[in-house]
Each structure stands twice: as structure tokens, then as C-alpha cells.
Amino acid sequence: MDFIFSEEQQQLRDSIQKYISKEYGFEARKAIMASAQGFSDKVWAQFADMGLLGVAFDEAHGGFGGTPVDTMLVMTELGRGIVVEPYFSTVVLGGSLVDLAGSEAQKQAILSEVAQGKLLLAAALGEPNSRYELNSVETAAKRDGAGYVLNGHKAVVLHGESADKLIVSARTAGGARDAKGISLFLVDRASAGVQVSGYRTIDGMRAAEIKLVNVKVGADSVLGEVDQGLPVLERASDFAVSALCAEAVGAMEALNAATFEYLKTRQQFGRPIGSFQALQHRAVDMFIHCEQSRSMAYLASVKVQSEDPKERKRTVSAAKIQIGRSGRSILQEAIQLHGGMGVSNELAAGHYAKRLAMINATLGDVEHHTERFASAG
């Protein structure tokens, strides 16, 4: 048991920190969010140059063979910078779905392109009635000669509008909530019948509703085994959740630091408001929430690799519960302790708050993961 990061890992972390503090300040981020695409191609290309886009992939697929702990380090730094580029959707969730389910040929073709920054992915898993349940899939994939025809509505697909390829969960057999009968498809976003309507998300990113109307795909677009998609979805989702937890910790740290600094500098009644015990103790609770969350993010990034699905699900869901609860607590206290400035969109603090709240609503909130934790036994 040790909590020490290797020299390479520390370098990785330092290089992202350096980049973000130099190139990705609050104003730069604001300009990026205001652009038509909602993220910066230039930043993305620099991420590729820094090797960030291939951290988790095998060297054989153009990656660096990193572990989930490496992904955790990257995501924590991206969280600290509230980075809006599609790292989570393309590299983490999309990338791991291809990595876990793809054939060697698919991995060769897709992952190396992703690592070079040439290809964007988006995972189209949710539906209007699915909430956070990965097994709740009504989108239909019907055999059509050698290939399939897809019909359905995919909801709140992160970065769905900018993605080159969508990874769509669709039903090839069974009823709407059956565990069996779900298959994964790689669909070009530009395919005929893919109707994408994009929008901004409240935390500064982009997402889309995607309607699939008689979308024809070839047999080679199936990702993984037909009808057996759910276990892969669960594994990829657990990996993605562990990464979100890490991102949340970065955001918590930054938000706490901003709040504590504000407490030290904001003067009322002739003294810094941080000298009042009523506020000090709330600040301490924010600090404790962050440390408990960090502990769970560490644990999740290690146990997500567990061969035992029960241990994996239990730990990852526990981490998401902790992060959801702590994130909510921190963001609300941060806004309150900032006073009026806390509700102003002009301060970074509120933007961290928004991201933390939306992380809870991504891939399962506290209630969802509490249910999952209970059923994992």
C-alpha cells in the first residue's frame, strides 16, 4: 500500500498544470465557450502533442499504456481548470468503450486517431426515459441484410454535435429494460438519418439530442458482441465514473482554494470575514469533504481495475456517492461564502459550482449509485 505517484506521473501532472495556468485562464476559457464549436481545436491539438489523448490506450494503438491512475491525474487537472474540451466524452468514455469492446481492427483504426487528436467520439447511451440506467434502451437496431437499421432517440449526448463517430447503444433483442439484447454500434455522425440538435450545457460544455431515423450501418460497425453490450457498458461507465470523480476532486480543490482566499481578503466589519468562526468551521467542512472525496477517487481509480465485478461496482458507486454528496455541499457553501459574488457569472467560483453539480448528474447521481451500491451487496 502506498500513495506515491511515480516520477512520470508527477511530470504528467505538472505539465498539465503548467499548460492550464499559462494558456487556459478564466478569460481564455470564456472565449472558448463562446465560440461556435464550444471548445478549441488549438487546445485539443496541444493536448494531443502533450500525449494526453492517448494516456489510457495501449502503445500498440498509439497510446502510452497508462493505468486508470494516470487518467485520474489528468482528469483532476482538467477539473482544476474546468476544461471544456471533449476529453471525457472522446478519450475517457468513448475511448474506453472502443478499447473494451472493439476488435483489433477497430482499435487500430480509432484509438490511434483519437490519440492524435484527429477523431472525436461521443457515447450516445442515454434516452429520454432511461435516466441513468444503462440497460434501459429503446433505440432499435434491426437486421438489414448484412448490416443494421437504427431508429431511436438518444438524449443528452455529451459533445454529440462535434463528434465524428457516435457509439450508440441499441436493442437487438429483448424488452426495453432487459439486460440482454443490447448491442453497441459505431455510427458516423454524418450518416444519413442522424439528426443532431446541439445545445449548451449549464456547466459550459456542449451536448445534443440525437434522433436516429432509419440509419443504415454495416456489419463492421458493431462494437463488441451482438446482444452482449451491457457488461461492457457497465465497465466503461465505471471507468468513466472514476474519472469524473477525479475531475470533481480537481474542481473541489480549486473552488475551495478560491473560497478560502476570498475569506482571507474580503473585509467586513473592519476585518477579514475569514476571522469569523461561523465561517471558519464551514470552510473546514469544505476541506474535509474534499479530502474524503480524494480518498474515494484514489480508491475508485485502483479498484476500477478489479477483476471482481462486485468489488469494482461497489467501490466505484461508493466513490460517486461520496463525490456527489461532497460536491453538492462544497459548491453550495462556496457560493454562500462568496456572498453576492457567489451568484455572479463573472467569477470562476460559480463555474466550478456548476461543473460539480453537473458531474453529479452525469452517469448516475447519488440516488442511482446508492441503489447500485445496495444491489452490489
Added chain:
Amino acid sequence: MDLNYTKEEQAFRGEVRTFIRDNLPKDIADKVLHHKRLVKDDWVRWQKILYKKGWVAPNWPKEYGGCAWTPIQQHIFEDECGYAGAPRVMPFGLVMVAPVIQNFGSKWQKEYYLPRILSSEDWWAQGYSEPGSGSDLASLKCKAVREGEHYIVNGQKTWTTLGQHADMIFCLVRTDSTVKKQEGISFLLIDMHSPGITVRPIITLDEEHEVNETFFDNVKVPAQNLVGEEGKGWTYAKFLLGHERTGIARVGESKRELEQLKNVAAKQLRNGKPLIEDPRFRDRIIQVEVELMALEITLLRVLSSRSKPGPEASILKIKGTDVQQALTELTMEAMGPYALPFRPETRDAAWHGEPVGPEYAASAAAVYFNYRKTSIYGGSNEIQRNIISQMVLGL
């Protein structure tokens, strides 16, 4: 980073578990597991068993009889002991005063007291709090005046835990009232059998006798019982605090109580179904379980850091007691109306009467009220927050 236990650590856990299985007296474990009343002999017997094995003072340096374990090994040991229902090793001698004597005591104090602490020959108590000095400990008034080769001590200490069993007490006393309050405090080792000492029980909400008031009326204490220098007592007390904070998380015990809570909630019914299957109750258990999982990793992070535990270790006190209290609260609630019957006689191990309601219900409310102490003692959780606020956050 690797959060899996190494092969050696797993083997060590096995060794500890086997030792406890073979050596922890069943009657003692039964008392702990069922919240029966422990008597002095229960603690002493277990400590002597650990002493014989060489495991009673894992925190001590090797040369004094410690184990030279890594912090992770110490954690594994405490975890296993707590989980198995071993009584807590009384901290006052082994964990609190011993490191002070080792670091600041005289040669005589080391040679005389340390072996007696190690063998549990002397039972120690802590003399810190006074009626007027709780969180503001440095305002303490209990006075020691030097007269020749003795100090004459007059005053009162309070919340003396298990002082009714004590042979020795380490006290913070005021030796100088003319200087800054922290600088006039000295650290004295006092024989509890000295003439002039009176111990009066304080009965707590569970109607148990766990704490006391201790009165000093012209008590003669040999000057050789002064630790270190006169006026440096506050420094030694602060040093001692650092030794106290990590064990206070009580992760092993909380794991045990969590498991018991689940067992109990599986037997109690709500709407004809096991209470643990009721989502409202189940979710509250899960909330505590997750906090406990996080706490264990936070504890391991503190233990693994190369430097000594600093003020951030106050997290362990706050979260550890949060979890302990939440578990007692849920356990009491799990009993439903059977939380009401109060029959202290049932907590005697020799009692074999007819229980009112489920057997495990008898102690639930009493333990709940007893555990309210945890967020107050050892530096209240508000004081711990002050420490973090000032020392870590710089507010």
C-alpha cells in the same frame, strides 16, 4: 500509487487475526461485542496477553519494547483488534504518557515507569480538564507549589476516565501564575494512592460510571515526578496530542459496529419486511458505510505520509467520531420502540434474565447516549475545526 495490501501486509494481517482468534478471551470479546460492562480485569488481562506477545505498545520505539511496525502494520493491527471485539488498549499510559516520558522524562522516570506501563502493572489516568478549563485548557488552575523536594498540589481535575481504577495520573498543573498562561504549566506524574486525593464518580447519561472528578487537597508529589522542565508542560501536552489523533479514527471498531447494525436491521421488521430492505433505512446505512470507506483511505493517507501526522489529522477525529455517532444513532433507531426499555442490570455479563424485546436492544439507546462524548472529548470537534482552520487553511 497502489491501494492493495502487499503480500507481506496480507500475511501480517493473517498473523494478527490468528493470534487474536487464539488468544482473545471469549468472555471479554463477548462483552465488547454485546456492549456489556467491562471491569478493570478485562482490560488488564487483554493488555497482559498483548504484552507477553510483545504487541502491547506498537507505537513505542523498539528500544523501549515497541514493535517497529510500519504505520500500515499498526493500522492493520488496530483494525483487526477493533473488528474482533478486543477491548481498546487503555491509551492513558501506553499511548499518551509513555511517549512524553520517552521524549522528555528523566532517566529515573524512564527506568521506573515505562516497564510498569508496558506490563500494565500501573493503570494510568489523564488529568487535563478542570471544571473551568475545557476547550480553553491552558486556563487551568490546579496548582502545584514547590516546597523543598516536593510539589504540593491543590485543585481539581475532571472527566477523569476510569480514574476509579487508576494507580497513577499525569496532570497539567499551574506552577507559575505570573507568566503567560501557557508558560506557567508543568507536567506532573502523581500517585493516585497519595493522601489528599479523592475520586468522585460522575454518572453519565447511560447511568454508567466511566468518568470522575479528582480532587487534590495538599497532595505531596516528589519533585522527581516532574517531567522535563517546570513551565514546559504545555509543550509536552501539545506533543502528546499528535500521538493521540490517528488512533482516534477507530476504523476497525466502526466496521464491527456497521456489521452489527446490518445484522440487527436484517432481523427487525418494517411493514413485514427486514428493515435493511427498506430503502429509507438502507440508504442511511449506506451513507455511513461510504463515509467509513473514505475515512479508512484518509487514515491510511495520513499514516503513509513521510512526515509526522500534522494538523490535518484532526480530520480523523472529526470524521471518525461522526461515523461512530451515526452508527450508534442508526442502531438505536433500528430498535424502534424497544429503544425505550432501560435496564442497566442487563449490561452485567453475569445477568441471565429474560430480556425485554430483542437481546441486542438492551444497550442500544445507552450506547447512543454514551457515544455523544466522542465529539466532545480529545479536543472537541469544534476545537479540531479551529485547528484545521488556523493551521491548514490559514484563516
